[in-house]
Amino acid sequence: MSRHLLTLIVLLPLLGFLLNGLLGNRLGKRFVSAVGCGLPILAFAVAVKCFLDLRAGGTPLIDTVYTWADIGGSGFEVAFYFDALSAVMALIVTGVGSLIHVYSIGYMKEDSSYARYFAYLNLFLFFMLSLVLGRSLLVLFVGWEGVGLASYLLIGFWFEDPEKARAGKKAFITNRIGDAGFLLGMFLLYQALGTLDADRINAAFMAPVPPAVSASLLGILLFIGACGKSAQIPLHVWLPDAMAGPTPVSALIHAATMVTAGVYMVSRLSGIYMHAPEASAVVATIGAATAFFAATIAIAQNDIKKVLAYSTISQLGFMFVAAGVGAYGVAIFHLYTHAFFKACLFLGAGSVIHALGGEQDLRRMGGLARKIPVTFATFAVATAAIAGIPPLAGFFSKDEILWYAFASSTGGSPLLFGVAAATALLTAFYMFRLLWLTFFGASRMSKEVEHHVHESPLSMTGVLVVLAALSAVGGFLALPQFLGSLLPLPEVVPALEHYETTLVVTSIVIAFAGLAAAAFVYGDSGERAERLRGSLSGLYRVLSGKYFIDEAYDRLIGRPLYWISERVFFRLGDQKIIDGTLHGLAALGRRTAGGFSRVQTGSLHLYALLVLIGIIASLAWSFRHG
Amino acid sequence: MDKIQFLVAISVALFALGLLGVIVRRNVLIMLMCMELMLNGVNLSLVAFAQQAASAAGAVLVFMVFVVATAEVAIAIPIVLLLVRRKDALDLDAYADLKG
Numbered sequence: 150m151s152r153h154l155l156t157l158i159v160l161l162p163l164l165g166f167l168l169n170g171l172l173g174n175r176l177g178k179r180f181v182s183a184v185g186c187g188l189p190i191l192a193f194a195v196a197v198k199c200f201l202d203l204r205a206g207g208t209p210l211i212d213t214v215y216t217w218a219d220i221g222g223s224g225f226e227v228a229f230y231f232d233a234l235s236a237v238m239a240l241i242v243t244g245v246g247s248l249i250h251v252y253s254i255g256y257m258k259e260d261s262s263y264a265r266y267f268a269y270l271n272l273f274l275f276f277m278l279s280l281v282l283g284r285s286l287l288v289l290f291v292g293w294e295g296v297g298l299a300s301y302l303l304i305g306f307w308f309e310d311p312e313k314a315r316a317g318k319k320a321f322i323t324n325r326i327g328d329a330g331f332l333l334g335m336f337l338l339y340q341a342l343g344t345l346d347a348d349r350i351n352a353a354f355m356a357p358v359p360p361a362v363s364a365s366l367l368g369i370l371l372f373i374g375a376c377g378k379s380a381q382i383p384l385h386v387w388l389p390d391a392m393a394g395p396t397p398v399s400a401l402i403h404a405a406t407m408v409t410a411g412v413y414m415v416s417r418l419s420g421i422y423m424h425a426p427e428a429s430a431v432v433a434t435i436g437a438a439t440a441f442f443a444a445t446i447a448i449a450q451n452d453i454k455k456v457l458a459y460s461t462i463s464q465l466g467f468m469f470v471a472a473g474v475g476a477y478g479v480a481i482f483h484l485y486t487h488a489f490f491k492a493c494l495f496l497g498a499g500s501v502i503h504a505l506g507g508e509q510d511l512r513r514m515g516g517l518a519r520k521i522p523v524t525f526a527t528f529a530v531a532t533a534a535i536a537g538i539p540p541l542a543g544f545f546s547k548d549e550i551l552w553y554a555f556a557s558s559t560g561g562s563p564l565l566f567g568v569a570a571a572t573a574l575l576t577a578f579y580m581f582r583l584l585w586l587t588f589f590g591a592s593r594m595s596k597e598v599e600h601h602v603h604e605s606p607l608s609m610t611g612v613l614v615v616l617a618a619l620s621a622v623g624g625f626l627a628l629p630q631f632l633g634s635l636l637p638l639p640e641v642v643p644a645l646e647h648y649e650t651t652l653v654v655t656s657i658v659i660a661f662a663g664l665a666a667a668a669f670v671y672g673d674s675g676e677r678a679e680r681l682r683g684s685l686s687g688l689y690r691v692l693s694g695k696y697f698i699d700e701a702y703d704r705l706i707g708r709p710l711y712w713i714s715e716r717v718f719f720r721l722g723d724q725k726i727i728d729g730t731l732h733g734l735a736a737l738g739r740r741t742a743g744g745f746s747r748v749q750t751g752s753l754h755l756y757a758l759l760v761l762i763g764i765i766a767s768l769a770w771s772f773r774h775g
Numbered sequence: 776m777d778k779i780q781f782l783v784a785i786s787v788a789l790f791a792l793g794l795l796g797v798i799v800r801r802n803v804l805i806m807l808m809c810m811e812l813m814l815n816g817v818n819l820s821l822v823a824f825a826q827q828a829a830s831a832a833g834a835v836l837v838f839m840v841f842v843v844a845t846a847e848v849a850i851a852i853p854i855v856l857l858l859v860r861r862k863d864a865l866d867l868d869a870y871a872d873l874k875g
Binding site for chain 1: 794797798799801806867868870871872873874
């Protein structure tokens with residue numbers, strides 16, 4: 150039994166999906182909640198047990214379920230692999246996942262598709278766990294596609310609204326583009342190494358004679374997949390729209406777990422990236438660009454969830470910066486702290502939306518601090534954590550990223566640090582702006598909404614408190630050191646070593662500068678913000694329009710594709726060539742038959758004459774060829 | 776011109792007369808008679824060739840043709856009777872509307 154504990158972790162949520170999906174509607178909400186939350190909590194417990202086994206044993210746990218295909222010397226096995234990295238990921242996924250499941254009981258209470266919601270959520274956990282625990286990239290890819298499916302189903306959960314259904318499709322299609330790159334990378338790996346097991350791939354690249362394949366090409370192809378899943382430029386457009394789903398979904402899938410799969414994959418295959426300085430440079434550059442660019446957009450958004458969505462994109466960029474300079478452990482560290490504070494922020498936003506009866510616009514909030522104090526307190530802690538105020542979790546992970554962006558001997562540079570530091574400043578600014586506009590100042594709500602404002606039930610606030618506590622103290626866990634044997638930290642340029650204290654001070658100053666700037670601009674009743682917007686109206690329009698990327702994609706890719714499909718493939722290809730051929734054949738048959746039917750006059754004499762002619766003709770022919 | 780050639784010439788003439796009659800005459804009964812004429816033309820040639828080859832097979836085939844011709848007339852005459860009852864005409868052109 151204990152040999153198959155890993156399989157048990159993966160299968161428990163699948164059982165939840167089946168029970169809730171098949172029986173949920175008949176057995177009532179109590180049953181759905183018990184199954185939907187109970188099984189993920191059980192999976193978390195099993196993951197903790199495996200983690201303890203791992204610490205006791207020291208060697209990775211491997212659980213081979215069955216051999217999928219046996220091809221000559223190599224083959225594909227469905228096997229689960231549990232080392233320090235997948236342990237951290239599995240604990241985050243099941244732990245934060247379970248909390249969000251519990252939160253959902255309160256949040257989705259009134260929804261008519263309660264069972265369907267929990268079934269999808271459990272399905273997501275199943276796929277996410279196979280992604281995290283899969284030993285072979287093939288199992289990882291099945292999970293990768295599966296979480297995409299679950300994400301699609303949950304974004305379009307309220308599919309009666311065509312806008313939301315469209316957001317689901319957008320996420321799905323954008324991810325397919327990235328998956329194409331990921332698949333190509335996998336093909337290349339299999340061709341070169343004959344295996345897709347992540348540990349064997351890393352071992353092959355660590356061997357004295359590295360495999361005869363371009364690590365940079367592999368790295369870039371795989372990173373394209375990571376770009377799609379983790380919403381990096383240029384495939385980031387789906388994540389803000391994915392906020393159409395229920396808020397706990399945004400917290401679980403589009404902040405804490407699924408979107409970090411790209412970071413996990415890059416860290417999992419760190420062996421490749423360590424030998425691919427060019428690919429690592431691409432990862433770091435895209436990460437830094439995305440982080441900065443998304444942070445600037447977040448400043449000018451008015452939808453509470455959109456701000457958080459762009460913030461997620463930006464933080465994912467930070468993780469890729471860390472991975473790009475070789476500090477994979479730090480990337481996972483930030484992933485781990487981010488899971489806590491971003492889940493807390495999203496769930497807090499969900500609580501605000503719940504309190505206001507569905508209102509998401511910051512311009513119609515304000516002054517909520519005293520009305521929903523628990524939500525406010527937890528939201529404030531998480532905001533401070535993401536902004537990097539010490540000693541909260543975000544401070545530690547972000548500080549380490551800044552440090553390695555500056556001083557890593559594999560790709561660190563002052564420019565990278567500059568961009569990351571500017572992003573950190575922007576992060577502190579837009580997060581405190583969000584806090585101010587939501588909870589402080591005068592109320593901008595309508596009388597009716599204000600009258601109904603209420604604190605959320607215990608199942609929601611309890612989860613918020615737990616997550617806020619984790620955001621506060623999570624940073625004290627020295628995760629990069631724990632992962633050190635698996636994902637060694639990069640060397641620091643010796644000449645820069647003595648800057649470490651300076652940099653810590655800088656990042657603290659940056660966090661408080663962002664706080665101060667936000668307090669200054671939004672602290673009064675909005676006049677300063679109004680004036681600022683007036684004096685920078687051009688910039689504001691670009692930022693609130695999200696740099697018009699969606700519009701550009703529509704012009705440059707969407708419309709030409711539509712035009713080609715409509716004109717070339719549909720009107721010319723389908724209607725003219727294919728339909729035309731068939732219609733032409735039919736007309737030919739009809740016309741020929743029309744000609745022959747003239748012969749059928751009904752006059753027997755004519756028939757006899759024709760028979761005569763026929764006989765004479767055939768006789769003549771047979772004489773000639775006789 | 777020996778006897779066989781003469782008989783074959785007569786059979787060709789009979790056949791041609793019959794065919795011509797089927798094609799040009801309008802009267803149904805006459806057309807039927809002309810068809811009999813064609814059959815008999817063929818019969819004559821069969822008998823002549825059987826004589827020349829000294830084989831009984833041709834003569835046997837002649838009896839076969841007789842049987843078929845009798846059967847044909849036995850069906851054709853009632854059909855003609857029915858047609859005439861309907862339209863009171865023997866001219867075949869009156870029945871051109873029977874085409875499919």
